[in-house]
Amino acid sequence: MTAMIEVKDVSKAFGGIIANDKISLEVPEGRVTGLIGPNGSGKTTLFNSIVGYHPIDEGSIKFEGVEISDFRVPKIARLGLLRTFQQTRIYSKMNCVNNMLISVNHRSERFIDLFRDYPPELTEKAEQLLDFVGLYSKRKLISGDLSFGQQKLLEFAMALMNEPRLLLLDEPTAGINPTLINGLIDRLRRAAAEMGVTLFVIEHNMPVIMNLADSIYCLANGRLLAHGSPDEIQSDERVINAYLGGHYTVDD
Amino acid sequence: MTFKQKQLALYGILAVAGIAAPFVFPAYTFQITVMWVMILFAVTWDIMGGQMGYNSLGNIFFFGAGMYTCAIVQIGLYYDVAQYTASYGAIKVDFTPEQYFTGLVLGIIAAALVCVVFAVILAHVVFGLRGPYFAIGTLGVTLSAGELTGAWEYVGGGGGIALPVFPGEPDDRALMFYFMGFGLAVATFLFVKWMFSGRFGLAANAIRDDEEKAEGMGIRTMRVKTTGFAVAAFFLGMSGAVFGNMIGFIEPLEVAFPSVTFGIFMVIMCLLGGKGTLWGPVIGATLFHAFKEVTWTYMLGWQWVMLGGLIIVLVVFFQQGVLGWMQEKWPELFGIEVDEGAIATALAGPEIDERPHRGEAAQ
Known part of the structure; x- marks a missing residue:
C-alpha cells in the first residue's frame, strides 16, 4: 500500500x-x-x-x-489533487452542464485549446456524472438556483469531472438534510471504488x-x-x- | 425558419444597413462612424468587465496608446517625428497618397501589436488587484498615461500632433473612415462571439463567478485574464488609430486618453445594454449613442445633466440592462431553463432522485 x-x-x-x-x-x-x-x-x-x-x-x-x-x-x-469547500463553491451564474464542462482537468491544456469547443463526449460525460449525483433533470438550470444540498452534490460532481x-x-x-446523507455516502463510496x-x-x-x-x-x-x-x-x-x-x- | 437561419438573416440585414447607412444618410456619416467605434468600445469592455467580472476603468488607455503608436509610425516612416511635432508645420510636410496609405495601414497594424504588448505587461501589474482596487488601478494607468504623454515633447506634448492630411475629397475621406470603423466593429464583434463560444467563455465566466474556485480547479486564470485583456487591447488599439486619423488632430487629454468621457461611456453602454452578454453591449452602445446625440443636439447646456440622470437611473433601477431584463422576462428565448418547481422540491422532496434518468446509467 x-x-x-x-x-x-x-x-x-x-x-x-x-x-x-x-x-x-x-x-x-x-x-x-x-x-x-x-x-x-x-x-x-x-x-x-x-x-x-x-x-x-x-x-x-x-x-x-x-x-x-x-x-x-x-x-x-x-x-x-483537488479539494471541495466547506462553504460550497460553484459557478453560480452558469448552468450545471457548463459548471461541469469548465471543471474538466487542465493538466495538458495548451493555449490554443482555450479557443476550441468541447468535444461532444465531454458533454456526455458531464451529463453522466450529473446523473450519478442525481442532478440530471436539473442540468440546464442556473446552478445558483439549486438548493444548498444540490449545490454540494454539484460541487462533488464537478470534482469528479476533473478526474482527480x-x-x-x-x-x-x-x-445537508439527513435523508440525503445516505445517498451522498453511497456516492462517495462508489466514486472511490469505481472511479479510483x-x-x-x-x-x-x-x-x-x-x-x-x-x-x-x-x-x-x-x-x-x-x-x-x-x-x-x-x-x-x-x-x-x-x-x-x-x-x-x-x-x- | 430555423434559429440559425433567423440569425443569418439578422446578420444580413444589419450588414446591409451598415453598408447602406452612409449613402442613405450622408449628413450623418461622422456620427454613425462614431457609433461603430462606440460599439467596439462596449464589446471590448465587456470581455473583462462583463464576462470576467473585472471592471476596468482604464481600457481607454489602449485607445490612446494605439492612436499615438499609429501617429508615430505614420510620421516616423518619412520624417523625424520630433522635428515634425516641434515645427508645427514650419517644415514642409507633404505626404504623397502612397505614403499616406502605407503609413496608415502600417500604423494601424503597429497600434494593434503595441497595444497587445502593453496589455501583456500591464496584466502582470493590474491583475494582482481585485474589485474596486482593480478599477482604480486601471484608471490610474490611463490618467498617468495621459499626463506622461502630455509631458513627452517627442510627440508634441500637450500641444498634440496634426496627422497627415487625407489626399482626396472630404466625402471620400468620410466614407473611408466610415468603413474602417464599421469593419473594425464587425470584426471585433465576430471575433468576440467566436472566442466566447468555446472554452474561453466558460473559463471567463468561471473567473467572474468564483476566481478562487477556478484556481482550485486548476484553471490557468492568469492566462485567461491576460488573453481577454490583450484581445480588448488589440481591437481598441486599432480603433484609436482609426479614430485619431478621422479627427485629424490628436492630443493626450481630450482625444487620446479621455477617461471621463469615452472611458466612462464604455462602462455605461455595457450596463445599459446588459453586461456579460454578446448583444447587450451592441444594443447599449447604439441606444447610448443615440441618446447622447439627441441630448447634445437638442438639450445643449443640459447634456451632462441628462447623462448623469441616465447613469443614476441605470445604476439604481435597471442594473441588469436591456438584454438582462429581456432574459429575465423571456428566458426561453435565450435558451435559459428556469425550474419553477425547484423551490417546492427543495423544501419537500428527496433531493437525490434515486430513479435513473438516463438509459446508460441504469446499466
Whole structure:
C-alpha cells in the first residue's frame, strides 16, 4: 500500500496562534481516510496547506512522491489533487452542464485549446456524472438556483469531472438534510471504488465518518491526537475527551 | 425558419444597413462612424468587465496608446517625428497618397501589436488587484498615461500632433473612415462571439463567478485574464488609430486618453445594454449613442445633466440592462431553463432522485 500523500512535521501558525503543530500523516492510495477533531483543531488549515492555499512554516508535503509544499493552488490542482469547500463553491451564474464542462482537468491544456469547443463526449460525460449525483433533470438550470444540498452534490460532481487522483472533501455532509446523507455516502463510496479516486475527508458527523473511512486521524488543538481504524478511534479515551471535554463546542 | 437561419438573416440585414447607412444618410456619416467605434468600445469592455467580472476603468488607455503608436509610425516612416511635432508645420510636410496609405495601414497594424504588448505587461501589474482596487488601478494607468504623454515633447506634448492630411475629397475621406470603423466593429464583434463560444467563455465566466474556485480547479486564470485583456487591447488599439486619423488632430487629454468621457461611456453602454452578454453591449452602445446625440443636439447646456440622470437611473433601477431584463422576462428565448418547481422540491422532496434518468446509467 503506497502513500499518496505524505505529510511530515507540518507546522503552520497565524500570528501567535499555532494552527498545525508538527503534524505527520499519510493518506494511502485507493482508501478513504478520515480527519476529525473539534472545531478549531486545525483540520481545514491542514487541508489548505496541502492544496497550496497558504505556505507552510515548516515540514514537508509530498503528493505521489513529489514535494508540493512550494507549489501554488492551480498547479497542485493540475497534478490531480483537488479539494471541495466547506462553504460550497460553484459557478453560480452558469448552468450545471457548463459548471461541469469548465471543471474538466487542465493538466495538458495548451493555449490554443482555450479557443476550441468541447468535444461532444465531454458533454456526455458531464451529463453522466450529473446523473450519478442525481442532478440530471436539473442540468440546464442556473446552478445558483439549486438548493444548498444540490449545490454540494454539484460541487462533488464537478470534482469528479476533473478526474482527480485524490479528492479532499471538507465536511461533505454539513448542511445537508439527513435523508440525503445516505445517498451522498453511497456516492462517495462508489466514486472511490469505481472511479479510483482516493478520498481524504473532514467530517463532523461521527456515524458518517465511522461508516465511510478505512482509517481516521484525529486532531486537537493543532496536534495529531490519535490515528487508527474507526473502531480504535471510537474507543480511544483521548478522542472522547477531546470531543466531550473542555474544547467541545456546538457543531456549526 | 430555423434559429440559425433567423440569425443569418439578422446578420444580413444589419450588414446591409451598415453598408447602406452612409449613402442613405450622408449628413450623418461622422456620427454613425462614431457609433461603430462606440460599439467596439462596449464589446471590448465587456470581455473583462462583463464576462470576467473585472471592471476596468482604464481600457481607454489602449485607445490612446494605439492612436499615438499609429501617429508615430505614420510620421516616423518619412520624417523625424520630433522635428515634425516641434515645427508645427514650419517644415514642409507633404505626404504623397502612397505614403499616406502605407503609413496608415502600417500604423494601424503597429497600434494593434503595441497595444497587445502593453496589455501583456500591464496584466502582470493590474491583475494582482481585485474589485474596486482593480478599477482604480486601471484608471490610474490611463490618467498617468495621459499626463506622461502630455509631458513627452517627442510627440508634441500637450500641444498634440496634426496627422497627415487625407489626399482626396472630404466625402471620400468620410466614407473611408466610415468603413474602417464599421469593419473594425464587425470584426471585433465576430471575433468576440467566436472566442466566447468555446472554452474561453466558460473559463471567463468561471473567473467572474468564483476566481478562487477556478484556481482550485486548476484553471490557468492568469492566462485567461491576460488573453481577454490583450484581445480588448488589440481591437481598441486599432480603433484609436482609426479614430485619431478621422479627427485629424490628436492630443493626450481630450482625444487620446479621455477617461471621463469615452472611458466612462464604455462602462455605461455595457450596463445599459446588459453586461456579460454578446448583444447587450451592441444594443447599449447604439441606444447610448443615440441618446447622447439627441441630448447634445437638442438639450445643449443640459447634456451632462441628462447623462448623469441616465447613469443614476441605470445604476439604481435597471442594473441588469436591456438584454438582462429581456432574459429575465423571456428566458426561453435565450435558451435559459428556469425550474419553477425547484423551490417546492427543495423544501419537500428527496433531493437525490434515486430513479435513473438516463438509459446508460441504469446499466
